[in-house]
Every structure is written in C-alpha cells, then in structure tokens.
Amino acid sequence: MITRTLLLSAAGVAALAGTALAETSDKRIALSNNYAGNSWRQAMLQTFQEVADKAVADGIVAAADPYTTSENQATEQAAQIQNMILQGYDAIILNAASPTALNGAVEEACNAGVIVVSFDGIVTAPCAWRIAVDFRAMGREQVDYLAERLPDGGNLLEIRGLAGVFVDDEIHAGIHEGVEAHSQFTIAGTVNGDWAQEVAQRAVAGILPSLPEIVGVVTQGGDGYGAAEAFRAAGRDTPLIILGNRQDEMAWWAEQRDANGYETMSLSIAPGVASLAFWVAQQILDGQEVPKDLTVPFLRVTQDTLDEALAATPEGSVANTVYSLEDAQAVIAEAQ
Amino acid sequence: MTRDIYRLMLPVVSLAVLLAATFWLQPRAMSYFGLNLLFNLAVPIALATIAQMMIIMVNDIDLSLGAFVSLVACVAATFLTDAPLTGMLILLALVLAYAALGAVIHALDLPAIVVTLGMSFVWGGLALTILPSPGGTSPDWLRMLMTLKPPSVPMAVAASILIAVVTHLLIVRSGIGTVLRGVGGNARSVQRAGWSVLRLKALAYGLAGLFGVLAGMALVGLTTSADANIALRYTLLSIAGVILGGGEFTGGRVSPAGAVIGALTLTLAASFLNFLRLSPDWQIGAQGAVLILVLAARLLFTRRSARA
Secondary structure (H helix, E strand, O other): OOOHHHHHHHHHHHHHHHHHHHHHHHHOEEEOOOOOHHHHHHHHHHHHHHHHHHHHHOOOEEEEEEOOOOOOOOHHHHHHHHHHHOOOOEEEEEEEEEEOOOOOHHHHHOOOOOOEEEEEEOOOOOOOEEEEEHHHHHHHHHHHHHHHHOOOOEEEEEEEEOOOOOHHHHHHHHHHHHHHHOEEEEEEEEOOOOHHHHHHHHHHHHHHHHHEEEEEOOOOOOHHHHHHHHHOOOOOOOEEEEEEOOHHHHHHHHHHHHHOOOOOOOEEOOOOHHHHHHHHHHHHHHOOOOOEEEEHHHEEEEOHHHHHHHOOOOOOOOOOOOOOOHHHHHHHHHHH | OOHHHHHHHHHEEEEEEHHHHHHOHHHOOEEEEEEEEHOOOHHHHHHHHHHHHHHHHHHOOOOOOHHHHHHHHHHHOOOHHHHHHHHHHHHHHHHHHHHHHHHHHHHOOOOHHHHHHHHHHHHHHHHHHHHOOOOOOOOOHHHHOOOOOOOOOOHHHHHHHHHHHHHHHHHHOHHHHHHHHHHHHHHHHHHHHHOHHHHHHHHHHHHHHHHHHHHHHHHHHOOOOOOOOOOOOOOHHHHHHHHHOOOOOOOOOOHHHHHHHHHHHHHHHHHHHEEEEEOOOHHHHHHHHHHHHHHHHHHHHHHHHHOO
C-alpha cells in the first residue's frame, strides 16, 4: 500500500514537473564565487541558496552547492574550478575574479564536458556562457538621467570602483560616452570609492576642497551614501547623487525626500542574478539551445518605487529580485 | 648530510599524508588527469617559491614577489605575444632590475623588507600601465608547453621534479651555490675568503628575478591571459612554501627540493579544504593551522635530533 502511494505520488511529481525537468534530476551544479565580503554578494549567496535548496527538494537537480574562495584571487579560483571538475559536477556557474585569468581553468572544464555559465563577473573563454551586465549602458544611463533633470549641465564628480577591475572600466567608459553625448556636463573630479561607503566618503572628502560647484555625482553603486555624507560634512549643498540600490542609500534618499523633496534615481544589478544563472545552467543541461551571450536586466528604483523597494530590503543589504525558470526562459528567448 | 635529509623528510611526509587524505576524499584525483588538475597551478607557485628562497637564502625577504610575478604575467601576455623580441628584452631588464635591487640593498645597507615593500607598488603600477584592464593572450608556444601531455607522468609532476632537480644542482651541489648560501650563513667570512658580497647578493637577487619571470610565464601559459592583480597572493604563499619546505629565515639554511614540495603542499592543502567543503570563513584559518601543525612538528624533530 505504502509503495503504491509512493509510486503514485512520484508519478504525480513527474507529471507536474513535465519533461523539461526530468532530464536534469541527476545533474549536479556548483557555484564558484570569488568574493563574499559585501552586502551584494551576501544577498547573492543567500538567493542562490534559497533557489538551489528548493530545486534540489523538488528533484529538479541532484545537488547545487555554493563555493566561495577565501582570498578573492584569480589563481585561487582557477584551482577551485579545477577541483570542481574533479568533484564531478555537471555544470559550474561562475562569478569570476577576472574575465581572462580563469580561461585556462574554464577550458579544462569544457574539455572535461562540464557546462560553465559565468554571470556578473564573466569570463571570455569562448566555450563558456556569459550572463553579462551591460555596464556601459549603466554608466550612460546615469548621464542621460542627469541631462533630463539638469538641462543646463555643470560639473560632475565621478566616483569609480576598484582600479584594475573591468566592471570599473566599463561603467567609467559608459559615463564618458554619456558626457560626450551631453556636452553641457564636464567631469570636474574623479576618485576611487572601491564600491564601499567608507572608502567613498574618505575619497570624496579629500577631493572636495579642490572642486568647483558640483551639480551631480555619477557613481558605481555602494558609494552614494558615503558621497552624500562627505558633502554634508563639508557644508556644501547636496548635488544630485545617482544611487546604487543599497539599503543605506535608499534610506538616506527617503529621508531627504521627506525633508526637502530630494529626487534621484537608483540602479544596479539584482544579486538574484545568481538564480538566473542557475536556471540558465539547468536549461543547458536539459539540452535546450541557449545562445552563449545573454544580458541581465537592470533593477531600477525610482521615486515611485522607492518606498516599496526600501521596505523589501533588509538593513545592510541591497534591493533584490529572485529570478524563476520562466524569467530565465524569457532572457534566453530574447537573446535568440 | 644527515641534517639535510632531516630537513627534507618532514615536507615529504606532510605532502604524502595530505595526498593520501585527498585521494581518500576524492578518488577521481588519483589519475593522470586528476593529478594534473590538482597540481598544474602549483607549478608557477613552485617557481615563485624558488625565487623567494633565493632571497631568504641571503637573509632577506621579498614582499614584492607577487606584484613582480603579476607584472611578468602582464608582459608575457602582451609584449611577448605581439613583439617577442621586445618582450624578451623587457623580461631581461626585469631580471637585471632585480639584481640591481640586491646590489643597492647591500651597498646602502637598506632593510630588504622595506625596499621590496616599496617595489611592490612600483611593479603593481607598471603592471596596471601595461594592462589597465584584464586581457592579453598567452604566446602559443607557452600555452603548448604548459598543457603538454607527456606519457605516463602528468606535466605538473614532471615540471615540479625538473624544477627541484635543477635548483638542487644549482644551490646545493654547485660551488657558487655553496658560496651563495654562505652569504646567508656568515657574510663576513665569505668576504674574507675574497668574494665580493655585493656581487653575490646581486646574483642571488638576479636568480630570484629569473625564477620570478619563469613563474609569471608559467602562470600565463596556464591561464591563457593576464590581469594586473593575478599573482598577488604569491608573496605570502612563496614565503610559507620556503618555510614549509624546511627553509629557515636566517643562516642560509634553505632546501630547493623542500621549497618545491612546500609549494605543492600548500596548493594541495587548499584543494583538500575545498573537497572537505569547509566554509570559506574557516579556510584561511585552516590553512594557517596546517602551517602551524607542520612547523610544530619540525620543532619537535629538530629538538630530538639536537638531543641525539
């Protein structure tokens, strides 16, 4: 009797799951992550864990295990990927420490028949899939927004990220394209904020005395609140600071809005992109035709959605969405 | 001679124990393919460890090695591919710069730890200038060399043995190697014997530069391209490798074969912890614990042999 119920329920699950899911029930997926030391990455790991645990419980995949390197170094992550090949994973989803320095290890994985899907920090190895963020567009759109709000233009302060990291180069290039398109703006100063509030605050405080009047601050995320604090401490008017979806930035924004009607916009990549990568890997393992280059949509917070986004974001974290299998299928369909 | 064997025994035993534990945990590693995957990234680390050993041999320490190897990697992935001759010349100039550094440190009696720390920013800045964003491609011959599949012995193992044998002959067996170790042991008596300590120190640093260059090239051959921050962790790994391999910070007491084994052990320890699925928060701590464990064992050994 018991066996029969089990069989029946198993049949029921299989019927519900459909043919697309049954194919990958014995597959194992690993997440290779290079860094866990900020709120974005913490949220990313948490989202992956939630989606992965559910997928394993539902029998969609056999295992989905996250690994993070301890020192955020490319050579260390290359070794980690080679270890994953030895551990017999069928697919590796990868947030890479370097777009190029892991290519050797990624090729080893491909040669061993392992599917490699890189996201956020992508790799250039031709055999890997890439779920990329259009960081250039992210830089450009900041200046577009400023041009819309400040038609007269003026001086901008640019806060960059960590020197030598390609995300920083890309956003920076996008901002420059934007400034070229809107010639009423000039970049009066540039500092490196390393995507961290304290670093950004120190750097901005250091450069402020030497700067003329600043009308806008273009940022890379994680640095907006620090910039605002530096302007306040220097006794200068708060310029239009583009924010990056961090909870402290949005809280500051809401506070300013209530006090003096401050208006800005905030954009970043949702850490949930790890869940998108997970479903894309599952689709590839399932034998679906997936183009090698996919693009992640930005997550944008506007004046209208601020309260909602702020309420849903835990303190010290960043605005997030969890992607589903259907979202992944939509992203794949769009790229085809 | 017996002391040398003692010095080498512990690193060999630690590597064997760790290897056995890894095979038990991950039987797939016990194959030609598996050994290569486990150890191929240890080859550049082994070369960097030998470079560090050359400096430690003359009682100094090099805090710029990781940045230097990164710079070499950037040169190898750009100039060496596009304009091989210019690339070679730059690499040669880098080796000479290292030798000059050794001479300056000795002539002005500067603390090497400070000079090399300063140089690490110079190397890092140069690397960023050459390769502002990650990229470049490895020269084909380098890629081919690092992905060779020799019969029966994986490339990583063959290369490690080769490095150990060559440096053993150079440092332990040859006359000049003995004199170089003498600089670390007792520079004054080397000087009295009629040698120029300045030149010897320049030679030791030059050798370190040479092996640093080899490390950077091997790394690019494996990764296929470079990044200005690619090898920063090699500084500490190489120091740990020398010590783990039975070397000591003073007295010219170093072992090339031990240093290679030390580098392999460190690489393997990281993989082992990975296979254990230890949380990354604990991994650095656990790596430290492995180091302390081996060093404590060494202390016990040396005490016992001193008593005997």
